[in-house]
Amino acid sequence: MSTPDPWNRPRAAVLCGIGSCLPPRPVPNDVLAARLDSSDEWIRSRTGIGQRYFATAGTTTSDLAVGAGAQAIKSADSSEVDTVVVATTTPDRPCPATAPVVATKLGLTGAAAFDVAAVCTGFVYALAVATGLIASGSAKRVLVIGAETYSSILNPEDRTTSVIFGDGAGAVVLRAGEPDEPGALGPFDLGSDGECADLITVRGGGAEERLSGVDPAPGDRYFTMAGKEVFRHAVHRMSASATAVLARAGWQPGDVDHLVGHQANIRILNRLADDLRIPRERNVTNIEQVGNTSAASIPLALDHAHAEGRLNAGERVLLTAFGGGFTWGSTVLTWPQISRP
Structure with a gap:
């Protein structure tokens, strides 16, 4: 009788390493407020942000991704990574991919290495892609990175965006494992609505603008966002997606020990917790220290919470995100035992 092939069994993607990287330059609210006719109090009251980090000259998205990835690999105590997935809105170049x-x-x-472009939902999308690669047997160990240098696409005169976003990277290593072991990801819920593409966008730089026959406007190279409409959609979409994932996982809201939402705005995160009937104190947030880092926000929040001892093995974690596209996505996991390098 032949020995059963263990790779023929259903395989899960299991989180086994984590890391992050921030640029060395913090930018407190006061620095921006002086230029934007604003104040630290105004920024904090509307966003919950006290500072963010901006990359220095010569730093690239790939530099931050490498810093976070190296930490995650060391944390996983293995360099046997066969696939690298980078979620980013700010690649080093339009071509080739940054990964x-x-x-x-x-x-x-x-x-194998490629990018995923789903703006602030990028990390959750990348987790789902990596999970599929592992489940199919196409990969055994995947490094998933969310990395951004949003300072490169922000209009410094636009206080609706320049006070919100920051630069940084977060990463995890996923390995093939069993669906019932700690760290196993899933199920997932993913969605999109392209009718809302203009509400979060960088209009210039792509084929649409280059083939339009019209000279681009000066502001088209900058990131823009319709804040009030995005706020409403973000709460609704993350709440619905998270609810769907909890139902698929067989969890009740009270089972969730930690809610890790995309770090968009503290008011969004609090409203989300209320809608899900999860106590606000279970929100994992680091937006006050790093701002909104788009695709990097969830892995950065996870790594910082892990380093602070807020995430303990065996605790149930819900991840949910919303971003441009519109895109949204959620997943769950039971937090594993992870070493710190």
Whole structure:
């Protein structure tokens, strides 16, 4: 009788390593407020943000991704990564993707490597893609990174965006494992609505603008966002997505020990917790220290909470995000035992 092939069994993607990277330059509210006719109090009251980090000249998205990825690999105590997925809105170049550069800088030349573009939902989308690769047997160990240098696309005169966003990267390592072990991801809920593409956008720089036959407006190279409409959609979409995932997982809201939402705005995060009937104190947030880092926000929040001892093995964690596209997505996991490098 032949020995059963263990890879023929259903495989789960299990989180086994985590890391993050921030630029060395913090930018407190007072620095921006002086230029934007605003104040620290105004920014904090509307966003919950006290500071953010901006990359210094010569720093790239791939640099931050490498910093976070190296930490995650060390945390996982294994360099046997066969796939690298980078979620970003701010790639080093329009072409090629940033992930192959990151893989090579990490000494992973030859690994499969590609980018995922889903704006602030990018990390959750990337987790879902990595989970599919592992489940199909196409990958055994995947490095998933959310990395952004939003300072490169912000209009410094636009106080509706320049006070909100920051730069940074967060990463996790996923390995093939069993669906019932701590760290196993899933189920997932993903969605999108392209009718709302203009509400969160960088209009210039793509084929639409280049082939329009019209000279781009000066502001088209900057990120823009319709804040009030985005607020309403963000709460609704994350709440519905998170509710769907909890039902698929067989969890009740009270079972959730930690709610880790995309770090968009503290008012959004509090409203989300209320809608889900999860106590606000179970919200995992670091937006006050780092601002909204788009695709990097969830892994950064996870790594910071893990480093502070807020995430303990065996606790149930709900991840949910909303971003441009519109896109949204959620998943769950039971937090595993993870070492700190």
